[in-house]
Amino acid sequence: MRLPLLAALALCLCTSAAGGEGDKLPCAPKDKPCAIRAAMAHPAKHLSWWKPALAKPFSERIGPAPAKLVEFIALDNIGNGFPNKPRISKAPADFVRDVKAAFEELPEAVKRPLTNRLAGIYFVEDLGGTGFTDMIVDDAGKPAGGFIVLDPTVLLQHTANTWATWRDGTPFKPSADDRLEVTIETPANDNRKQAIQYILLHEIGHVLSIGSNFHPNWNTPLDQVGATAQYPFYELSWRLGGSPLAYRTLFDAAFPQRKDVVYYFGPRIPADQMVETYTGLGKTNFATLYSSSHPGDDFAEAFANYVHVVMMKRPFEIRLYHFGQLALTYPACWSEPRCAPKRVVLEALLK
Numbered sequence: 001m002r003l004p005l006l007a008a009l010a011l012c013l014c015t016s017a018a019g020g021e022g023d024k025l026p027c028a029p030k031d032k033p034c035a036i037r038a039a040m041a042h043p044a045k046h047l048s049w050w051k052p053a054l055a056k057p058f059s060e061r062i063g064p065a066p067a068k069l070v071e072f073i074a075l076d077n078i079g080n081g082f083p084n085k086p087r088i089s090k091a092p093a094d095f096v097r098d099v100k101a102a103f104e105e106l107p108e109a110v111k112r113p114l115t116n117r118l119a120g121i122y123f124v125e126d127l128g129g130t131g132f133t134d135m136i137v138d139d140a141g142k143p144a145g146g147f148i149v150l151d152p153t154v155l156l157q158h159t160a161n162t163w164a165t166w167r168d169g170t171p172f173k174p175s176a177d178d179r180l181e182v183t184i185e186t187p188a189n190d191n192r193k194q195a196i197q198y199i200l201l202h203e204i205g206h207v208l209s210i211g212s213n214f215h216p217n218w219n220t221p222l223d224q225v226g227a228t229a230q231y232p233f234y235e236l237s238w239r240l241g242g243s244p245l246a247y248r249t250l251f252d253a254a255f256p257q258r259k260d261v262v263y264y265f266g267p268r269i270p271a272d273q274m275v276e277t278y279t280g281l282g283k284t285n286f287a288t289l290y291s292s293s294h295p296g297d298d299f300a301e302a303f304a305n306y307v308h309v310v311m312m313k314r315p316f317e318i319r320l321y322h323f324g325q326l327a328l329t330y331p332a333c334w335s336e337p338r339c340a341p342k343r344v345v346l347e348a349l350l351k
């Protein structure tokens, strides 16, 4: 879910990183500029380091994170101001089985383009989120692929519906009077494997956007993004502008809660604005509330939700309750005119 730090590619001026778990990081715990430089120059960002992994079958690209990758995430967390201190996860065998099955069961049209682009799915504890994707660049600095990281500890106790309900509740301040429930699986399939599959779909959406023209590269500083006409998916919802320079949506005037949609730095929207927020979302072309938080997550969420609902024929419904009474139901948008232009882009990608 989490996107990596936004930073320019820069040479590392820090001492070189030692690498193993427990080794010292090349940057102090609060030194953001050093961590950003070190992360961008780190081997885990470079295709040459991932070549052996990319040569393996998918089933062998899934497992505990190598120490170098944990080090990279530790630097990324410092660069982002996350307090989490990641460590290698020896995920339980049944969890690893769930991840492998969740991936295997995806449609061929989703897996095929990943053969040369997905370096693997790795497990890290105290990641600072459920899932994480970052890009790999080749020797010329061109985006060449990506890797996915999952935190098993976040997922061990969840089923698909409890995880989705937890995630989509996080932008709202807790309240006894207003709550939401999310259904992404039928009772028979409401298990951890299906939670993992939905999370993987979101992260795979990020991987497939790397080096594509769906939205600007998330590592490009905003003042260097330039003309955006080359990103047709992005252009359906987003504009870069204002002061301070930021990604804004075409719907910000009619959907004022959007600027407070935050999934990782604590809830900002009062719970009694839940219904208003989802009513506003229904007037946009965003598939989910998370889509409206960033152009990269707009694409990843649209991709995940489209594959899940349309291609895999799974349920998706959000129900909002006010004083125990059902106040609003928010369904998938793929048969609605508001999401038709985005559906066209996804159909072309997945044909």
Ligand SMILES: [Zn+2]
Residues within 6 Å of the ligand: 001, 002, 003, 202, 206, 296, 297, 300
């Ligand atoms: Zn994401």
